[in-house]
Amino acid sequence: MTGPLMTGERLDALARAGLVWHPTGEAALRGPLLRLADDCDRAFVRLASGWEAQEERHPATLPAELLQRVDYLRSFPHQATFAVAMDGDEANLEAFLSGPVLTGSGAVAPAALAPVRDVLTPAACYHLYRAHEGESLDRPLHLTTRNTCFRREHEYVPLRRLRSFSMREVVCLGTRAETAAFLAALRERVERFCELVGLPVEWANATDPFFRPQRNPKALLQRIAPVKHEAVYGDLAIGSTNDHHDRFGEGFGIDRDGAPAHSACVAFGIERWLFALTDRHGTDPAGWPALPDAAAEAADAAGGRP
Structure with a gap:
């Protein structure tokens, strides 16, 4: 039932559910909406449980020098917050x-x-590559982390487009075949989970929001050979799968079987999931689905570790 982005009536209903919206582009959560956000995060961790992903926690900042190893500042200067x-x-x-x-x-x-x-922090997964810099892997490494991420945008919309927001990521470092299998299997779990919670999504090819993409060869390459796919609810991307090839393995000296490791991640924007779930099921908590239970069922249906 995706209609107008955010009517005054809808915003009032979300406020009653626990949203405090700041026009600077930031959202505070409390009460039922905060509990729903925590349920979302537990569900995402449960979806990844078959890989026994190691949980890590990291600070709110990253050295600019480190990000520039993968050309972040030249690619996304319009979104960087210092x-x-x-x-x-x-x-x-x-x-x-x-x-x-x-x-x-x-x-x-x-x-x-x-x-x-x-x-x-522009994306939670950058911390993981920094944390495992210089490692040589003899098996695939699965990691997960959650962080507050920051983006500059032309406009901010409650729960849809924020200056700071929560991101849960699940990452695989391994061979090309291992990361491809990881993305395929976790995507299948996400699809099953969305079915169980009554959230219709479609997968769409996407590109990262490069600055002046028409002049950036990386943007052209992503259009020719898509490496990013988004789970889209209505017109809103609420999650994505990303195939980095060996970009981060090479940038951070992480090896797998004597060659730069490939990496892939699945990312979930928690506030965007709040928008989608309350748009689909309403702002009354009595109508919200049991997310952790649905995630467990979706994971169990996949038959344990892929």
Whole structure:
């Protein structure tokens, strides 16, 4: 029943369910909606349970130097958000304090900044490649992590397009055949899960949101040989499968059988799932499906570890 992106009536109903929306593009969750978000995350972990993926937790920032090994800043400068701080020189801080501190628009008044070296996490999986840098694998490695991710956008829409949002990712590092099998099997589980929770999705070829894609050879390559597929509810991508080939294995010195490891990931945007589920089943928690139970059934139907 995907209609208008977000009517005032719909936003009021979501507020009663626990959404606090900030026009800066950020959402706070509490009450039933927070519980639904936690159920979503548990369901995604359950879908990946057949691979016994190791859970990891990582900080909110990544070194810019590390991301640039895979050309992130040249490919997505329009979406990058940086962790900045004022230059700690006492004269600089005194000059800042002697001024208005904030401008009339609410922006921080100008001050000299310390060198910018860190990027706020753009996608959760980058931390995993950093964490396993230099490793030599004798079997496929399966990992999962959840992080708050940050993107700059032209506009922000409650639960659909946010400045900061939660992302759960499941990653496989291995040979080309191992990562391909992982993507196929987990995609099948996701399809079965969506059927069980009454959420119609379609898979569509997609490309990453490159800056000036018509000038970026990586964007052209993704159109010719798709490596990204999105699970789309209505017009909203709520998950994706991504085949990185050996890009991260080479960039981070991760080997499998003496060659750069291939990697693949499945990503879930948790707030987007909240939008889809409440759009499909309403904002009354009594009508929401039992997500962890459905995920267990979908995983069991796949017959254990693929």
